[in-house]
Amino acid sequence: MFHSLINGKNKYINPDAVLILSAGKGERLKPITNFIPKPLIDIEGVPVFAFSLFLAYKAGFREFIVNTHHLAEILEEKLKELGEKKKIEFKIIREKELLGTGGTIKYVFEKFKYQKILVMNSDVICDADIESFIKSWKISDSIAHIMVKEGEPGGVEVDEKSGKVKRIYGEGKGGKFTFTGIHLVKNEIKNYLEGEIPLCIVRKGYSKILNEDKENISFFIHDGLFFDIGTPERLNRVRETIRIMMKKEKEKEKDSLSPTEKRFYNFFALVKSFLYENENEQNSIA
Template identity: 30%
Template sequence: MMKAMILAAGYGTRFRPVTYTLPKPLVPLCNRPLIGWAVESLLVAGIRDLIVNVHHLAEAIEGHLRAHYLARAEIAFSFEKEILGTGGGVRRVRAQLEPGQDFLLVNGDTVQFPPYEELIAARRAHDSLAALTLRHPPENDRFTAVWLENGFITRFGRGPGQSTAEPLMFSGSHAISSKIFQYLPDKEFSGIVDEVYQPLLNAKRETIAAVVSDGLWFDIGTPQRYLSASRTLLDAIVRGDVPPPADSRVRGDSLVDRSSAAGGTLVRSTIGARSVVRGELHDTNVWDDCAIGGNARLERCIVAHGVELSGHIELQDALVCCDHPAIPQDPMYERREGLVIVRV
């Protein structure tokens, strides 16, 4: 049975201050944590044997996955006392992954719907070391180019000179042969692209295939990217292109958890579990256990777990979370009545 490894050990630094107290893979997008989207896509593909590497706030990730998925999947956790990098993280679970012909490796903090069967077939067709999902980059986006020619990757990063190769963007999923363990550096920390893939391509010792897929894909690196991703994914759910999470329902152009109470005005917004909304929301994402009073008007905002907004308040382009001792003093953070507000 094929296994998959989900990478979930990072700090999520670009999504601070939220990620000081919530691991980024548990940040909800359209009422489902980011890592939940990764798990669901694997389950749909018939992959139920999962390994998740964890480090930052590991107990929260483990607790969520055990509570929501143990009845549907076999999940093992690899706790990294120090972050090991992609190569080091894979090397640490060699005993679980090496016996199979190949395995899948996916990011736990992006939302994507990879063509896993096509990816596996591309790797196996020529016994390539790996096959990666690539996509055409969004206009004016900054990215590390992955050069593709005749279905195979020729290099990563700087252009290959005189070539017909096309520069594309890596979208975060691999199908990898168990041969990888012959090549991973014998050390704790390592990267997989710069220390394995690229050197082997340079030496022409292995091939790396690719599948180009321009379907829905979201890199939730920053609050700004989160807001853009939420709008696009919400629209897809409202159209019926993507099924909503089981506990949520579509209401007009918005998505509302069934346990919430949303009596205010909702325009293209999401309401999480057990939240109560009486105010006016436009293009706003309210997470779980929040209370938004009737005199609140929020536009293009992210309201993190447990936030209470009472009295007259208007916010635009802001991230709001509960204050916590783990959140340091920072001139970018506005502190107000037990809350931290960051303009995005």
């Protein structure tokens, strides 16, 4: 774990841990997820969870908490292999029953006594600057700090002047910003996460907090890549985009890529090189 971050007169304390949420069954991605845990779904040689892992690793983190449930043994074995190779420590929480995003966050705070954590999803592709995100959180002003991106499917309404979230409606139900699933959370959030599991951090946590107007939730706008592979259509779109980009690169036509495609291709190449020291190692992880 790296040291506290300093920016001018303000001191930004690094999160105590990184939680990568990985227990979902991937119901919408069946039949793929009948045999493969969603975090290990292949994106042209890269398991999808590696995109989030890389972001936190690049920011200096070497210890991660990962919750598992569906096909847990397969995912845990791959994490063990990767941990040994990259000198990363994975603390595994195997959920006999799905706790939900909120339930897992609450469990992590209660079990490990952390004061604040960075939470990420394992099924998105996002090239966010995690260090800048952490530095942007004025800890004394909010119970949580969420990363959003402008555009569909939306669901998050913000006040850009105050830097505070006004409402979180859910996908496609209002607001011009989309929650990326990357957020910084204080221990106090657990006091709002009550009821039967599985508990959703948005519905049972953030929406409740905002409706009761008891705490502030701040936000950070990410203006780069963000892809959710949670449906077959989205997954196929991402895979096809990368295939096209790889073909153009092979045929020396990289200049024909759009700025967004170039950014995507470069990020994909970075993550792939992070995983593999040479091409012969690909089958050992993905």
